[in-house]
Amino acid sequence: MPxxxxxxxxxxxxxxxxxxxxxxxxxxxxxxNTGAVNLDVLEEARPPRG
Structure with missing residues (x-):
């Protein structure tokens, strides 16, 4: 978190x-609470293996 x-x-x-x-x-x-705090995305979600 920043x-x-x-x-x-x-x-x-x-x-x-x-x-x-x-x-x-x-x-x-x-x-x-992302209305009050910004989060930095470091890596996009990967699709689940199936």
């Missing part, structure tokens, strides 16, 4: 409206 780079990279777990649950490398699972 304001907390020490949290490391994160993986989005779920999105409900403006609430995004992200599992960060160094901080664990956090719920982010």
């Amino acid at each position: 304001t907390h780079p020490e949290w490391g990279r994160g993986q989005v777990q779920s999105v409900v409206g403006t609430r995004v649950t992200v599992n960060f490398e160094n901080r664990g699972k956090q719920v982010i």
Whole structure:
């Protein structure tokens, strides 16, 4: 997250409206309000293997 780079990279777990649950490398699972905080996309989602 731009304001907390020490949290490391994160993986989005779920999105409900403006609430995004992200599992960060160094901080664990956090719920982010994207109405108040911007997240940087480092890698686009990959389609599931099937």
